[in-house]
Amino acid sequence: MNFSQLLLILRARKIILITTLLVVVFATAVVSALLPKTYKATSSLLLNYKGIDPLTGLTMPGQLLPGYMATQIDIISSKNVALRVVDQLKLAESPAVVAQFNEATKGRGNVRDWLADLLLKKLEIEPSRESSVINLSFNGSDPQFVAAIANAFAEEYQRASIQLKVEPIKKASAYFNEQTKLLRDNLEAAQSRLSKYQQEHGIVSVDNRLDVESTRLNDLSVQLVAAQGQAVEAQSRQSMAKGQRSAESPDVATNPLIQNLKISLGTTESKLAEVGQRLGRNHPQYLSAQAEVDKLRSELREQMQVTSNSVGNNAQILSEREGAIRAALAAQKAKVLELNRTRDEMNVLLKDVESAQRAFDNASQRFSQTKIEGQADQSDIAVLNPAVAPLSPSGPRVMMNTLLALFLGTLLGMGFSLLAEMFDRRVRSEADMSEMLGIPVLGTVAWKAPAHPRYRLINSLLPRQLRLN
Structure with missing residues (x-):
């Protein structure tokens, strides 16, 4: 089938095409008008990942930066953050929410998990291109509620990122604390052995005493020669x-x-x-x-x-x-x-003391550093634009839906027209006659069947493919 044949079929089946288009557009308009209005609130977050920790001054490896944005998106969309939002807004304590949960799940499961899953379904996370900004959007029927949810997600995401950063450091700080105590005991034991050895041998300064005795040995050597x-x-x-x-x-x-x-x-x-x-x-x-x-x-x-x-x-x-x-x-x-x-x-013994002292100093330094890091509540995430209650609804989009309906209705009308043509194939051009009979067309005669009943009878006796329109 070529393009001209397709146009002939669509012109012949224009009633089906137009009817399907009108039905689809009308149904879309009605449904869009009947759908409840939805609102969308957006909170923008700025991720200040410059590769340098502002607290410790340590440089983050460069190979970790490309996956940083994807990691943060996974943290925001995690169930842990959603449960924090549920607990912060005390959504699970609402009797109406509990009633909806019981009606939807028949009392099976946990209301906190159920609410967290619902919030995540309506949450949209969109990272900006070539920047460190992430937009958190939440859709709902109440403008105040969607703004509160978007801001709660931003706030709890900040807290979760701090906790994920601080918790391992606290464990490391506890480990370094135990190691510091152990190394202090080792240092004290090494110093005790050194002091005991000095007392047993009456040593105040080995180097000075050795210099005096060496000088005396040299003098005796000279005296012996003389x-x-x-x-x-x-x-x-x-x-x-x-x-x-x-x-x-x-x-x-x-x-x-x-x-x-x-x-x-x-x-x-x-x-x-x-x-x-x-x-x-x-x-x-x-x-x-x-x-x-x-x-x-x-x-x-x-x-x-x-x-x-x-x-x-x-x-x-x-x-x-x-x-x-x-x-x-x-x-x-x-x-x-x-x-x-x-x-x-x-x-x-002195080397043992120095080694124990060096190990103790290093452990003490790491313990102090990790202790400070573990007590820090600073985050490299900042709220750029907090969410506010939207004044106009974001949906349903009647104009957009209508345009989509026009496109979809046209496709459906064309599909239904081609389907009707398959069930009732007619001769509409010389190409159709040549394809159906398998012989070349030598000429065409323009003729329109009169409205006389006799010609109608003759047209009905012809095969379906040869009937005149």
Whole structure:
């Protein structure tokens, strides 16, 4: 069927088309006039999601922002918010509402849930394009009631968003409170172990004491080196002083008393030689001079022996001093090693204290932050335009319904016309004749059947497809 055939069918069935159109338009107008008037109140909400928490200053991850608006719409249309609205306006306490509930559900279920479902059915949520504004609309027959419901939804949505944000933070705050107490106990135990260790070992300041003992160890090392050198030198002097060449020993040769004795001995020997040249060996003067020489020699030997013994004693003293310094150095080294061990053990305890202190400080900081967040009642949602009672009804829309009825009536009329044509197919053009007979049309004759009964009889005897209109 082409377009020209469709137009021919519609012109032939124009009565059906016009009748259907008029019926639909008239019925729509009547129903629109009989329907009760409905009012629509709208409350606008502004979502200030900039990605930064105004309380904590923390930045929200950017990947969460695209789904933020959809999440907020789901929260508004949740049954939790609807139940809050029912409780705020005390709708479930109205006897009339209870009677309607019993009539509708025959007492089955809960009136709060029933009211929440009814409110959600009449609630419209429309987010604005490319902005952070959400419009909450509610439809009803009472303008004051619909405004109150729209504002109640906006208010309870704010409270619900705050509760959803604060409740997890309160649980986290309780957890951090318990952890803070536990970490405080650990810190006190670590400090107690450190204090006990310091008291047991008499430690006031390990570093200062270690510096003093290390300095003393270095001094002893220097003294030991010096003592070793002195001891070696003393032993060499002792060996020379006790040998056959003791007279050549520097300690013996440089002794003033020995030098004086040598001078006196030399003088006395010169005197003895002089006396020996003048007097005989048995002469009293010669014997006196000989006795004086012998005495000086004896004193010289004694003094040289004393000096040699003094050098040996000095060598022994220096050797003993070297041993004492060596023992003191070993003791000091052991003391420094013990201090190092003590410092290492104390450093372990100090690290335990520092670690416990750091963990306690972090937990305390998080506890303070979550505690403040848990007590906050601020929301990033603000009411931009509260709902007011509408002055004019939003429905029924008579003009809109009439236009829709014209369009729908036209479609129905065309449908009914095509349906009637299917049940009573007529020849209305050359294309219809060619399609029905399957032969080409050679020519057409314009003819109109006269009103004589004889032609009517002939027209009735023809097949339905060949009858003339």
